[in-house]
Amino acid sequence: MISFLGFLLRLAFWLLVAPLLPGIINKVKAWVAGRRGPPTLQLYYDLAKLWRKGVVLSTLASPGFVAGPAVAWVALISAAMLMPLGAAGGALSFRGDVLLLIYLLALARFCTAWAAMETGSAFEGMGAAREVSYAVLSEAALFAAVLALGIHTGSVSLVTMLSPMAGAGALLLAAGLFTVLLAENCRVPFDDPNTHLELTMIHEVMVLDHSGPPLAVILHGASVKLLLFTLLLVQAVLPMGGLSSAGAAGALAAGVLGVTVAVGLVESLMARLAFRRVPLLLTTAFLFCLFALLMAWKGGA
Amino acid sequence: MTPGVLLSLAAVGWVVGIASGRWFSRIWLGFTLAGAAAGLGAAVMVLFGGMDWEWRSSVAVGGEPIHLHLDALSALFLALLCGVGGAGAMYARGYWSEEHYPASAPRGRAWWSALLSSMGLVLLSANGLHFLIGWELFTVSAFFLVTLDRQNPEVRAAGWLYLAASHVGTVCLFAFFCTLAARTGSWDLGPMREQVGLAPLFWAALAGFSVKAGVFPLHVWLPSAHANAPSHVSSILSGVAIKMGVYGIVRFSGWLPVPAAAGWVLIGLGATSALLGIAFAFAQSDFKRLLAYCSVENVGVILVGVGGALIAAAHGDEPWGRLALAGALLHVWNHGAFKALLFLGAGSVLHATGTREMSKLGGLWRSMPWTAGLFALGSLAVSGLPPLNGFISEWLVYLGLFEAALGKGPAAWAAIPAAIMLAMAGALAMASFAKAGAMIFLGSPRSHFAAAAHECGLGMRVPMLALAGVCVLMGLAPVLFWPAVARAVGSWHPAWVAAPAPDSMATLGSVHLGFGILVLAGAAWLWRMALGNGLRRGLTWDCGYAAPVARMQYTSSSFGGIVSGWFRWVLQPERKMHRPRGPFPAGALRLERVPETVLERVIGPVGVAILHVSTSVRRLQHGRLQYYILYVVAGLIALGVLVSMGGVP
Numbered sequence: 001m002i003s004f005l006g007f008l009l010r011l012a013f014w015l016l017v018a019p020l021l022p023g024i025i026n027k028v029k030a031w032v033a034g035r036r037g038p039p040t041l042q043l044y045y046d047l048a049k050l051w052r053k054g055v056v057l058s059t060l061a062s063p064g065f066v067a068g069p070a071v072a073w074v075a076l077i078s079a080a081m082l083m084p085l086g087a088a089g090g091a092l093s094f095r096g097d098v099l100l101l102i103y104l105l106a107l108a109r110f111c112t113a114w115a116a117m118e119t120g121s122a123f124e125g126m127g128a129a130r131e132v133s134y135a136v137l138s139e140a141a142l143f144a145a146v147l148a149l150g151i152h153t154g155s156v157s158l159v160t161m162l163s164p165m166a167g168a169g170a171l172l173l174a175a176g177l178f179t180v181l182l183a184e185n186c187r188v189p190f191d192d193p194n195t196h197l198e199l200t201m202i203h204e205v206m207v208l209d210h211s212g213p214p215l216a217v218i219l220h221g222a223s224v225k226l227l228l229f230t231l232l233l234v235q236a237v238l239p240m241g242g243l244s245s246a247g248a249a250g251a252l253a254a255g256v257l258g259v260t261v262a263v264g265l266v267e268s269l270m271a272r273l274a275f276r277r278v279p280l281l282l283t284t285a286f287l288f289c290l291f292a293l294l295m296a297w298k299g300g301a
Numbered sequence: 302m303t304p305g306v307l308l309s310l311a312a313v314g315w316v317v318g319i320a321s322g323r324w325f326s327r328i329w330l331g332f333t334l335a336g337a338a339a340g341l342g343a344a345v346m347v348l349f350g351g352m353d354w355e356w357r358s359s360v361a362v363g364g365e366p367i368h369l370h371l372d373a374l375s376a377l378f379l380a381l382l383c384g385v386g387g388a389g390a391m392y393a394r395g396y397w398s399e400e401h402y403p404a405s406a407p408r409g410r411a412w413w414s415a416l417l418s419s420m421g422l423v424l425l426s427a428n429g430l431h432f433l434i435g436w437e438l439f440t441v442s443a444f445f446l447v448t449l450d451r452q453n454p455e456v457r458a459a460g461w462l463y464l465a466a467s468h469v470g471t472v473c474l475f476a477f478f479c480t481l482a483a484r485t486g487s488w489d490l491g492p493m494r495e496q497v498g499l500a501p502l503f504w505a506a507l508a509g510f511s512v513k514a515g516v517f518p519l520h521v522w523l524p525s526a527h528a529n530a531p532s533h534v535s536s537i538l539s540g541v542a543i544k545m546g547v548y549g550i551v552r553f554s555g556w557l558p559v560p561a562a563a564g565w566v567l568i569g570l571g572a573t574s575a576l577l578g579i580a581f582a583f584a585q586s587d588f589k590r591l592l593a594y595c596s597v598e599n600v601g602v603i604l605v606g607v608g609g610a611l612i613a614a615a616h617g618d619e620p621w622g623r624l625a626l627a628g629a630l631l632h633v634w635n636h637g638a639f640k641a642l643l644f645l646g647a648g649s650v651l652h653a654t655g656t657r658e659m660s661k662l663g664g665l666w667r668s669m670p671w672t673a674g675l676f677a678l679g680s681l682a683v684s685g686l687p688p689l690n691g692f693i694s695e696w697l698v699y700l701g702l703f704e705a706a707l708g709k710g711p712a713a714w715a716a717i718p719a720a721i722m723l724a725m726a727g728a729l730a731m732a733s734f735a736k737a738g739a740m741i742f743l744g745s746p747r748s749h750f751a752a753a754a755h756e757c758g759l760g761m762r763v764p765m766l767a768l769a770g771v772c773v774l775m776g777l778a779p780v781l782f783w784p785a786v787a788r789a790v791g792s793w794h795p796a797w798v799a800a801p802a803p804d805s806m807a808t809l810g811s812v813h814l815g816f817g818i819l820v821l822a823g824a825a826w827l828w829r830m831a832l833g834n835g836l837r838r839g840l841t842w843d844c845g846y847a848a849p850v851a852r853m854q855y856t857s858s859s860f861g862g863i864v865s866g867w868f869r870w871v872l873q874p875e876r877k878m879h880r881p882r883g884p885f886p887a888g889a890l891r892l893e894r895v896p897e898t899v900l901e902r903v904i905g906p907v908g909v910a911i912l913h914v915s916t917s918v919r920r921l922q923h924g925r926l927q928y929y930i931l932y933v934v935a936g937l938i939a940l941g942v943l944v945s946m947g948g949v950p
Binding site for chain 2: 063074120212290
């Protein structure tokens with residue numbers, strides 16, 4: 001009963017807290033630009049509104065157009081449930097759960113790309129092609145990061161492997177994972193979440209034709225993914241071993257807030273990269289993670 | 302019922318199939334299916350029953366007494382053979398039917414049974430000579446199946462390429478088996494790990510079997526044979542025939558001593574095959590070629606697992622070696638199931654539209670909903686995505702590699718790069734199948750072939766449904782299949798006797814089940830929400846385009862453009878550009894083609910050079926007697942000079 005309650009609480013955390021992050025990022029951006037900006041809770045209002053709206057479906061779209069976002073959303077929530085939350089651990093932990101998490105993210109990507117292709121639009125085709133192509137590099141970086149953590153802690157399950165290394169290894173890992181976070185969540189400098197009508201974007205262009213509840217699910221899923229990566233980054237580099245559980249929760253929250261603000265600052269201070277530079281930056285992220293791996297290797301030898 | 306009885310029944314069924322195939326298609330189907338069921342029964346008895354089956358007879362074939370042997374490892378492959386063989390037979394009746402192909406359909410049925418029997422013979426024979434005979438029969442029957450539609454020159458070329466490449470492999474196998482027989486004094490096969498001197502022979506076996514398995518630089522025959530063969534033949538080629546190469550590698554790396562470098566070479570070959578195979582797949586615009594290259598990738602995944610197991614065995618690291626090998630062997634089954642499903646799906650599309658070019662298709666989900674759904678399921682499985690079977694085996698291989706990396710032993714040096722390369726290959730596989738599924742089934746039809754498509758008949762749908770069911774079942778309940786795989790691992794390495802399924806695998810299975818239910822529930826709920834809120838159909842909005850046409854859609858090569866750019870060094874794409882010029886451009890053109898790089902850029906030129914040299918040598922042979930006498934005289938004089946100068950002739 002307790003575990004069931006814990007499960008529900010955890011689900012509620014992911015469902016309810018995740019949409020806060022994009023709001024904070026937007027606030028930071030507004031603050032840097034000297035504007036008042038939309039309310040922090042704007043995404044919640046948007047989601048509530050979209051959830052009640054009707055759906056316009058392309059004449060070309062199959063039922064997969066609606067099923068795709070649903071599957072992607074379930075996959076993202078399930079991946080999130082595997083992610084440990086500080087002392088509370090994950091909803092479920094087993095050897096090799098980290099692989100399941102990465103592949104659930106891949107499933108979400110497949111479904112989003114599939115739904116995008118349903119419309120037969122060149123824009124959406126472009127976005128889907130970019131999304132699946134850049135994923136190759138970010139997945140390599142993510143694997144290198146996971147291997148680094150695994151070698152450092154001697155474990156392949158998330159609960160035990162998220163115990164940070166010290167020094168340069170942690171810094172390298174932080175740089176690598178932060179870049180992967182930006183790429184996977186379609187933030188500047190990889191993508192610009194503001195430009196809905198440009199040729200130059202990845203994620204936003206894939207969801208151009210979605211509306212109503214499917215769009216709500218997509219937006220919510222994206223915020224869950226952002227929180228998931230933020231938590232991964234924070235727990236991979238922030239040492240919280242000595243803290244009490246309340247202190248750890250506080251540190252975790254502060255870490256998440258810090259990363260979110262950093263994303264906002266990057267977004268305010270940098271321009272989006274030209275597309276041919278994207279692979280270069282992702283390769284750099286991969287190399288950061290690879291060097292972190294080498295540090296982990298050396299550290300324990 | 303013993304395995305022996307069931308195997309005899311299978312043999313009877315398939316031999317009757319060979320005999321009756323030409324004239325009686327119903328009887329043929331009945332006997333082939335019965336044979337497949339009996340063979341499957343025998344395999345299941347060995348895999349789950351616990352006892353190996355062995356039969357020696359005093360009757361000699363080719364001077365050697367018959368010795369048949371079915372242990373868990375060969376039973377694993379036999380089960381695959383019977384499953385895919387049965388499904389393909391059923392599919393063939395609708396797909397390659399008498400009314401469409403009056404000349405080749407009867408031949409196809411007979412050769413199908415011949416292929417099944419000869420592959421069965423390869424799996425059962427524990428005698429080098431009979432193995433070779435079975436291997437050759439299997440190669441030849443596959444050749445006749447590939448060239449069923451032999452009026453088409455492209456098909457004939459693909460068939461010849463397959464036959465030539467296969468025989469290059471067979472030459473290596475001849476060398477392997479003959480040397481083995483000469484060294485051991487007997488053609489009899491069996492465990493001989495203690496005879497350390499036999500280790501170098503592994504390289505000959507590896508070369509021979511890799512050609513059949515389609516390991517990366519030796520895969521040259523694979524894409525064109527798979528693409529040009531009738532689709533049910535492609536499904537058994539990819540699902541089972543290339544696995545015979547894998548079987549050979551696994552079998553003889555288990556029975557013979559292996560050189561110290563074997564594991565490292567295998568893991569390297571596997572990782573390279575996986576990454577480059579899938580890079581080629583992503584760049585294809587012919588959907589059957591895409592599937593064929595994807596087989597190169599999957600064989601790579603399997604070899605990574607086998608190579609890992611060899612390294613682990615050499616270093617005495619049982620736990621992770623067992624995981625890697627179990628993953629590899631489970632992937633043999635999984636790949637057989639989903640790739641056969643995908644090829645059968647591709648066959649239905651080809652049957653309905655008559656083109657393999659993805660850029661001419663599109664929007665087929667409307668006319669072929671079953672095929673579209675089943676192809677999508679197969680795509681998810683082949684991309685290794687949860688909750689289907691592909692993920693289970695890849696997860697096991699990854700877990701093995703991760704544990705090896707965590708050990709920080711020498712094996713980690715192979716495991717870390719292999720894991721990262723497999724991760725990239727996995728992401729590319731997902732990209733390839735997102736592309737294939739989307740280009741074929743989504744959007745609007747790009748040509749009139751696609752617009753006039755029709756759904757396949759029930760006879761073709763049932764085998765696809767069966768294969769899809771296997772994919773789902775193996776994904777949701779992997780522990781059911783674990784004992785079989787564990788026994789096969791045990792018969793590969795006698796010290797790694799059957800272990801219970803890892804706890805995490807059971808957990809993963811239940812997570813998959815729960816996730817599967819949630820996915821269905823989530824999709825249904827969202828669909829209901831959408832319907833409840835009001836659903837309107839309209840033109841694709843597309844940033845406000847008023848009149849989108851089918852030609853504006855993204856095509857297969859534009860979808861793969863980014864990645865093809867990264868792999869340009871190996872893909873060597875050919876481009877022909879003619880930009881529109883001037884205020885009134887007359888025409889524009891952009892052609893892009895990814896060649897069969899290894900074949901056209903490496904093997905082709907080398908072959909031409911060899912031919913060139915041999916042609917110039919051939920000038921010596923012109924049929925003029927007086928010159929021949931001159932050669933003899935010159936030779937004698939040269940010999941005389943050599944002797945008189947003190948050399949020993």
